[in-house]
Amino acid sequence: MQDPSRPATGYPAPSYYHSNGGQAPPSATAYPYSAPPPYPQNQYYNPNSSRNYFTRSFVRSFFATLVCLFVIFGAIVFIVWLVLRPTLPDFRLESLSLTNLSANSQSVNGTWQVGFLVRNNNKKMSVTYQVIESSISYDALFLRVQLLPFKQETQTETPLNATFSAVNTPVEKKVVDAINGDKARGSIPFNVEVFASTVFRSGAWRLRARVLKVLCRRVPVRISSNSTSGTLSGGARECQVWT
Template structure:
């Protein structure tokens, strides 16, 4: 650079003069971290995301807890049905015409076991069968039932010369000869559980009183319930429309499905539904508890990414070719420090982290490997790698810009760090997370060793 007319193309390499004793650059000052506009915007976005995720988790936990408390407090139970009385009059069976006549008066007692829920019964329909043969049905007046209340419901069913199949006629005559005839009584109703202004959706209530024995002699057309009061099977299913019955037409002359098959299918469906309900509640409780644990862990630990500072840049060789193809030769030493801001979370830096220099988005040095290390709570870590690049090709635009920057006396260099880290809490260690650090410094040329000045705080990104 003795000829003033010659353009400046670089700074000559200077010998490496290591001072005696200690680290050669221990006397260099430590640059404090300064907040730039990009860093503030990044921190604001990260804070917003953390708060949004925390609010969503808290909302989910609160809603789940409310649902769980409501279920634990209310816990709706199905009502208890008992058949207390059944009287039969005008009972007659004709084998020649395959017809049946009679009047059945049935009395039920209905008990609501719920302490906090009342029950409303609507569209109540009662029917009577003999084995698989339908005989008659009738509608019952709707009624409401308070908490822990017991109601008595009566239903009268009649059949006049109703057609029945020949096997049913023969079976009734055989039972009648033995002195008792057993019937199946069924009740369908649309029910709704209520607690003040809060109401559950309507469901279908199915009641079956199986094998109700009536004492009937062969010479008499009347009889009464044999064996006293008996309990009935009760199930609550999803709502199914119960057809309104403005008038009761004659029963169709077809054979209905077996009563035992109908109830077996109903019981099986009810058991499956109950199992699904238990599985749903179990899954919901597990999710709520898991969310609570995650929220507590997040609030207690609140892991933050480490902060990086480019403390020093010392350049020993920084030259560029004067004509195309442009190439850049670089030798520098950088001092990069990291601080763990977490008070409960340690950071494990994995071996094989790459650090290199970049000029105008082009890598100008080979990647140097940093050793892995563990960073405890509130603990700093310092690396001072040497970065070398021998005649690294750069684009013509970068070459011309480098010459202009040299004439101006300042060259902006970026230092990039790529690696993997793991979080450590006690004996628990997380999986690997990608660490990307970007630091920027300005190289200002002097007489001997060239020094660099950090321009902005390092940008730190951690992702999966």
């Protein structure tokens, strides 16, 4: 009779089965089941990455568009300037007369009449003088008048007149002495100026408004020491014009 404590021989060892009925392959470890397959790791998704890319792309496109528009606008302005060639008008002082001049104590009296000839040399652009004023000065004596606005067509000449009056206009004694001193020498110099807000036009094209400045420096008025009237000495003269 065989000893029950000894293992039985002649029978194969029992096999291990998976729950699905398949036989498990032999394992080098004591764990009776095979290791589960590794799971792939999910990549981290940043929702702001596409947004940042869109923002950078939009900014680059925006600035590129601005640069293109600026270049196109500059090219158009340059072409228009080449075609129209705007030039400043010419101002020539034609006449200057002085009547009823008196300078005594600390006041001055007198009437000045100034005549200009304004010429628009532009072949394709008219000039509109929207606001225009003129002044005459001698040292601290300064007189100013407002003139009527006008429009000047291409290649035309327009007379412009201004009248200044001083009635007991107070000045310092040194100004009175200077006027009487120049009068005794036979000539009194005056500075005549014009300031105008102008607009240049050519058909539908309108350039921006610009302030025109005109200066006729030290224009001499011939007058004798015992007279109260005088006229322009040396004939007409061109004035300096700039913006």
